Amino acid sequence: xxxxxxxxxxxxxxxxxxxxxxxxxxxxxxxxxxxxxxxxxxxxxxxxxxxxxxxxxxxxxxxxxxxxxxxxxxxxxxxxxxxxxxxxxxxxxxxxxxxxxxxxxxxxxxxxxxxxxxxxxxxxxxxxxxxxxxxxxxxxxxxxxxxxxxxxxxxxxxxxxxxxxxxxxxxxxxxxxxxxxxxxxxxxxxxxxxxxxxxxxxxxxxxxxxxxxxxxxxxxxxxxxxxxxxxxxxxxxxxxxxxxxxxxxxxxxxxxxxxxxxxxxxxxxxxxxxxxxxxxxxxxxxx
Amino acid sequence: xxxxxxxxxxxxxxxxxxxxxxxxxxxxxxxxxxxxxxxxxxxxxxxxxxxxxxxxxxxxxxxxxxxxxxxxxxxxxxxxxxxxxxxxxxxxxxxxxxxxxxxxxxxxxxxxxxxxxxxxxxxxxxxxxxxxxxxxxxxxxxxxxxxxxxxxxxxxxxxxxxxxxxxxxxxxxxxxxxxxxxxxxxxxxxxxxxxxxxxxxxxxxxxxxxxxxxxxxxxxxxxxxxxxxxxxx
Numbered sequence: 001x002x003x004x005x006x007x008x009x010x011x012x013x014x015x016x017x018x019x020x021x022x023x024x025x026x027x028x029x030x031x032x033x034x035x036x037x038x039x040x041x042x043x044x045x046x047x048x049x050x051x052x053x054x055x056x057x058x059x060x061x062x063x064x065x066x067x068x069x070x071x072x073x074x075x076x077x078x079x080x081x082x083x084x085x086x087x088x089x090x091x092x093x094x095x096x097x098x099x100x101x102x103x104x105x106x107x108x109x110x111x112x113x114x115x116x117x118x119x120x121x122x123x124x125x126x127x128x129x130x131x132x133x134x135x136x137x138x139x140x141x142x143x144x145x146x147x148x149x150x151x152x153x154x155x156x157x158x159x160x161x162x163x164x165x166x167x168x169x170x171x172x173x174x175x176x177x178x179x180x181x182x183x184x185x186x187x188x189x190x191x192x193x194x195x196x197x198x199x200x201x202x203x204x205x206x207x208x209x210x211x212x213x214x215x216x217x218x219x220x221x222x223x224x225x226x227x228x229x230x231x232x233x234x235x236x237x238x239x240x241x242x243x244x245x246x247x248x249x250x251x252x253x254x255x256x257x258x259x260x261x262x263x264x265x266x267x268x269x270x271x272x273x274x275x276x277x278x279x280x281x282x283x284x285x286x287x
Numbered sequence: 288x289x290x291x292x293x294x295x296x297x298x299x300x301x302x303x304x305x306x307x308x309x310x311x312x313x314x315x316x317x318x319x320x321x322x323x324x325x326x327x328x329x330x331x332x333x334x335x336x337x338x339x340x341x342x343x344x345x346x347x348x349x350x351x352x353x354x355x356x357x358x359x360x361x362x363x364x365x366x367x368x369x370x371x372x373x374x375x376x377x378x379x380x381x382x383x384x385x386x387x388x389x390x391x392x393x394x395x396x397x398x399x400x401x402x403x404x405x406x407x408x409x410x411x412x413x414x415x416x417x418x419x420x421x422x423x424x425x426x427x428x429x430x431x432x433x434x435x436x437x438x439x440x441x442x443x444x445x446x447x448x449x450x451x452x453x454x455x456x457x458x459x460x461x462x463x464x465x466x467x468x469x470x471x472x473x474x475x476x477x478x479x480x481x482x483x484x485x486x487x488x489x490x491x492x493x494x495x496x497x498x499x500x501x502x503x504x505x506x507x508x509x510x511x512x513x514x515x516x517x518x519x520x
Contacts, residue, residue: 101362
């Protein structure tokens with residue numbers, strides 16, 4: 001049944017998801033276009049450029065819009081996923097959702113997995129857009145053979161680089177990258193679980209359920225930021241103390257900060273998953 | 288064992304002042320068409336929602352076919368709510384796929400046959416249909432299931448008399464004869480001829496549960512006339 005639930009959840013969300021991806025693609029194209037003005041061309045040709053023209057002003061405005069649009073797309077996607085969850089779980093459409101012969105866990109997991117995957121795809125597209133644009137800009141400024149040289153150097157001396165980072169700075173780059181990648185991969189799922197949990201908390205109120213869901217989300221976010229700040233401060237203090245006596249402690253600092261952030265997100269997600277489950281299992285009150 | 292639904296001490300209170308269903312105990316048999324009747328705010332829809340797991344009871348329990356309301360009961364209960372619960376952007380054929388995927392007792396052939404009799408094209412998007420046709424599509428989905436219990440909340444409210452006839456005909460011709468049908472409505476005169484038993488509710492309380500024949504024999508009145516007498520303002 002989980003597969004069927006996910007299939008229909010995917011069908012219900014793919015149109016908006018694809019629309020967001022097309023939007024990112026379009027915005028990226030305009031971002032690239034903005035780098036084609038005389039000012040940027042002069043920069044890449046290493047030639048002197050004296051006056052800023054209308055096209056250059058347009059370029060700057062386009063780049064600003066590019067940044068805002070990318071941020072808007074990311075938030076737009078998360079808002080859409082929240083609205084979709086609310087609509088299919090707690091409005092008229094919920095009458096069908098909650099009368100399906102499936103367990104509440106499967107219902108929640110199907111929504112979390114599909115929404116998490118969409119959020120991950122859109123976030124990855126945003127990152128790819130920024131990297132792509134930066135690469136295009138750097139590609140225009142830095143000559144091609146210089147890039148080839150840099151990559152060649154890195155690939156030839158990769159092992160030595162890792163060794164130097166380990167011995168001189170105490171950083172186990174591979175381990176740190178693994179922790180970072182895991183953190184990036186589970187982040188979107190934690191985000192949607194926290195969002196769905198806040199929406200479910202809103203359902204515990206008899207009136208103004210949407211407003212209470214928003215208040216809950218803001219409350220949870222603020223609370224997690226406070227806890228995160230406290231934990232980070234303690235971790236940093238410990239790491240700084242260690243680093244003062246031992247230069248190899250940078251690795252433990254980097255791992256501790258990345259790990260503590262990940263553990264906090266996972267813990268919060270677990271708590272809010274339980275909250276959502278309890279609300280739909282024990283406190284469901286469809287209006 | 289002829290009991291299908293067993294409700295014991297069922298209460299739903301939103302707060303101290305708002306008790307929608309108050310300590311109802313009731314046993315419903317298999318193979319009957321039962322009218323759930325009562326004025327607005329009597330607790331009919333609240334009772335139905337609790338039977339379908341859409342509301343959590345404050346107290347008491349409901350068992351359907353010997354099972355507490357949950358995954359197993361939902362597989363055997365066909366529920367028609369008093370609102371459109373389908374996404375308007377979907378095509379009817381997609382909704383049929385959805386029902387085929389989740390309900391083992393759903394017959395796609397039966398649904399297509401009923402849609403054809405109404406000249407409704409399955410490739411049509413739900414939002415393009417009239418209100419009456421949307422309600423008919425929802426009813427077709429429910430009645431295309433071979434369920435043990437059909438719970439229909441206000442199936443004939445808000446539609447014209449011709450549509451009412453169609454809906455009642457659809458219910459009578461398509462329900463599983465071994466099953467029980469619970470129909471909640473205000474329009475008693477329209478459904479009286481199909482009912483075997485009636486439940487009267489007022490202010491969340493169970494006022495009466497008896498057979499239609501009993502009302503006619505004991506009171507010499509139709510259900511509609513007796514309802515008006517019991518609930519006279």
